[in-house]
Amino acid sequence: MLRENRYKKKTILGQDGNALLMLLAVIAILFCIFKFLFLVYKMSDWQEIEYYTNILDWFRMPGNFGSFLSRPWTLVTYMFVHDGVWDLIANVLWLWAFGFIFQDLTGNNKLVPLFIYGGLLGGVIFLTVANLMPAMAPALPGLRLEGASAGLMAIAIATTILAPNYRIFPMINGGIPLWILTLVYIALTFSRGINIQNTPVLFAHLGAAGMGWLFVHQLKRGHDWSLWLNEAYDWATNLFNPDRKNWKKTAKDDLYYNSKGTQPYKKIPNITQKRIDEILDKINQQGYRYLTEEEKEILKRAAEDEEL
Numbered sequence: 001m002l003r004e005n006r007y008k009k010k011t012i013l014g015q016d017g018n019a020l021l022m023l024l025a026v027i028a029i030l031f032c033i034f035k036f037l038f039l040v041y042k043m044s045d046w047q048e049i050e051y052y053t054n055i056l057d058w059f060r061m062p063g064n065f066g067s068f069l070s071r072p073w074t075l076v077t078y079m080f081v082h083d084g085v086w087d088l089i090a091n092v093l094w095l096w097a098f099g100f101i102f103q104d105l106t107g108n109n110k111l112v113p114l115f116i117y118g119g120l121l122g123g124v125i126f127l128t129v130a131n132l133m134p135a136m137a138p139a140l141p142g143l144r145l146e147g148a149s150a151g152l153m154a155i156a157i158a159t160t161i162l163a164p165n166y167r168i169f170p171m172i173n174g175g176i177p178l179w180i181l182t183l184v185y186i187a188l189t190f191s192r193g194i195n196i197q198n199t200p201v202l203f204a205h206l207g208a209a210g211m212g213w214l215f216v217h218q219l220k221r222g223h224d225w226s227l228w229l230n231e232a233y234d235w236a237t238n239l240f241n242p243d244r245k246n247w248k249k250t251a252k253d254d255l256y257y258n259s260k261g262t263q264p265y266k267k268i269p270n271i272t273q274k275r276i277d278e279i280l281d282k283i284n285q286q287g288y289r290y291l292t293e294e295e296k297e298i299l300k301r302a303a304e305d306e307e308l
Contacts, residue, residue, distance in 0.1 A: 018103075018108060019103065019108045019109065019111040019112045020095075020096070020099040020100060020103050020111055022112070023095070023099070023111065023112055023115060024092060024095065024096065024099075026080060027080055027082070027088070027091070027092065027095075027148060028088075028092070030080050030081065030082075031082050031088050034055070034056065034059075034081065034082075034083070037051065037055055038051050041055075056081070056083065057144070058071060058074070059074060059077040059078065059080075059081045059146075060074060060077075060078050060081055060083075060144040060145065060146040061074040061075060061077075061078035061123055061126065061127070061144065061145040061146070062074065062143070062144060063126070063127065063130040063131075063136070063139070063140050063143025063144065063145070063200060064130075064131070064140045064141060064143070065127060065131045068127055075120060075123045075124070076116070076119070076120070078119075078123060078145050078146050078147070079115070079116070079119035079123075079147070079148055079150065079151050080148065081146045081147065082146065082147050082148070083146060087147055091147060091148045091149055091152055094152055094156070094185055095148060095152050095155070097168075097181070098152070098155050098156045098159045098182075098185075099111055099155055101159050101163070101166055101168075101178065102114075102155055102158060102159040102162070105159070105162050105163055105166075106162070106219075107283060108283075109226055109230050110219075110224070110226040111155065112229075113225065113226035113229040113230065114151075114154055114155055114158055114211075114212065114215050114226065115148070115151035115152070115154065115155060116151065116229070117151075117154060117211050117215060117225065118150050118151040118152075118153060118154025118155065118208035118211045118212060119148070119150045119151040119154075119208070121150075121154075121207045121208055121210070121211045122145075122150025122151070122153070122154075122204035122205065122207050122208040122211075123145060123150065123204065124207075125200075125203050125204050125206075125207035126145045126150075126200045126201060126203065126204035127200075129199060129200040129203045129204075130143055130200040133199065133200075136197070136199070136200065139197050143197070143200070145200075145201065145204065149189065149205065150204050150205060150207075150208040151208065153189065153205045153208040153209050153212065154208040154209065154211045154212035154215070155212065156182055156185055156186075156209075156212065157182070157208075157209045157212030157213055158212035158213070158215050158216045159178065159182075159212075160178055160179050160182040161212070161213060161216045161217075162216055163178060164177065164178060164179040165177050165178070165179070166178040168181060189205060190202060190205070275298060276298070276299070276302050279291065279295050279298060279299055282295070
């Protein structure tokens with residue numbers, strides 16, 4: 001039954017591999033967890049400042065290099081931490097807008113790696129600028145970097161470079177070009193406050209934007225920087241779920257040879273398991289929009305057979 005459920009999910013356009021939904025879910029769940037811990041502190045005898053010192057600061061990236069050395073993991077964790085509700089809502093909405101288009105253009109397996117690359121480079125630049133600017137010295141003890149905005153900036157720029165004339169809201173005079181939406185996002189991001197304390201954050205966003213451009217530039221030259229990260233993720237996942245890497249090989253045996261009663265799968269010309277797998281691989285690598293009409297029809301008929 002477990003293999004049958006997995007087979008059905010993969011056949012119906014691969015919803016189980018939606019990286020955008022997974023990323024948004026992780027960000028939202030972590031926000032709820034941190035807010036729950038915040039409420040626990042509020043209802044106890046602890047001071048509110050202790051929540052930030054004892055919990056949140058262990059996941060936000062400090063601006064002081066010495067503090068960073070004591071918690072280097074914050075270079076990764078800060079991307080998923082949001083303290084303000086409005087910051088969370090804004091990042092989620094923009095991430096959904098750009099991430100949906102990027103995933104549609106490139107498939108499911110490049111969004112998260114690009115988000116992480118943008119966040120990593122943004123974090124390194126933030127830390128470097130904060131510690132090299134003498135004027136930042138008084139503000140360093142309280143300087144923190146948090147939120148998905150650096151990784152989001154990388155995705156926004158990469159999406160725009162891939163398809164600058166991609167149309168959104170087509171019902172409005174033929175649609176609005178994507179590059180206009182990107183300009184609005186950049187203007188809002190850099191208008192939050194241009195002062196000496198925000199300088200490291202602004203440079204972090206510029207670095208993440210550069211990563212978005214570089215990622216697409218390499219992708220067009222045939223160098224997919226997401227491959228090794230996806231392979232590492234699959235390898236780590238298979239360590240705890242060895243059946244995952246073998247289920248495609250055993251699906252035919254489980255669903256056909258070992259079934260009882262009526263035949264679970266009636267072979268139709270031009271629809272084979274190999275053909276379906278090829279189409280699903282094409283979706284993961286290029287996106288659904290690059291399927292031909294014949295491939296879409298085959299996938300639709302295969303899904304209908306599964307529902308019978």
